[in-house]
Amino acid sequence: MPNPKVLEEKKAIVDGLAEKMQSSAAGVFVDYKGINVEADTALRAQFRENGVDYSVIKNTLTRFAANRIGYEALDPILHGTTALAVSKDDPVISAKLIYDYSKKNQNFKIKAGFVDSKVITPEEVVALAQLPPREVLIAQVLGTMNAPITGFATVLNANIRGLAVALKAIAEKKSA
Numbered sequence: 001m002p003n004p005k006v007l008e009e010k011k012a013i014v015d016g017l018a019e020k021m022q023s024s025a026a027g028v029f030v031d032y033k034g035i036n037v038e039a040d041t042a043l044r045a046q047f048r049e050n051g052v053d054y055s056v057i058k059n060t061l062t063r064f065a066a067n068r069i070g071y072e073a074l075d076p077i078l079h080g081t082t083a084l085a086v087s088k089d090d091p092v093i094s095a096k097l098i099y100d101y102s103k104k105n106q107n108f109k110i111k112a113g114f115v116d117s118k119v120i121t122p123e124e125v126v127a128l129a130q131l132p133p134r135e136v137l138i139a140q141v142l143g144t145m146n147a148p149i150t151g152f153a154t155v156l157n158a159n160i161r162g163l164a165v166a167l168k169a170i171a172e173k174k175s176a
Contacts, residue, residue, distance in 0.1 A: 024087060029077060032108060051089065096129045109122075
């Protein structure tokens with residue numbers, strides 16, 4: 001029988017992890033096997049700069065936390081070395097940082113992720129990471145919204161210009 005004090009500590013860890021996962025905009029699970037301390041320290045510094053919480057987690061405790069909040073689909077990936085990177089506000093930044101780092105280090109493997117309370121595959125994490133920055137997406141949407149208005153203004157301007165040319169031709173004809 002486990003020590004009651006240890007059991008309470010583990011329950012607190014599970015509660016905290018479940019809360020962290022549930023309150024995050026997105027998260028990515030990775031297999032960090034094969035990276036050295038220097039690379040890990042640099043990666044953690046980069047995460048801190050971008051507001052990403054990165055921690056190595058025990059698979060059993062993570063499984064309990066994930067099942068508690070409805071992420072049962074994570075069960076198959078919770079084995080081996082596992083770390084979790086979560087972002088409270090930006091659903092893309094943790095995926096982008098992990099993906100960029102995994103391109104440089106072949107041992108760093110994306111296991112799965114979650115976004116908007118949905119578990120996503122490693123391929124979907126990569127697709128999320130490859131999205132353009134927020135500002136670019138906003139500019140694209142605004143450009144799309146602005147195009148019909150610009151086209152309408154051009155058509156109206158062409159009709160007015162045509163009317164002006166026709167009136168000028170009539171005026172020149174009558175004055176001649």
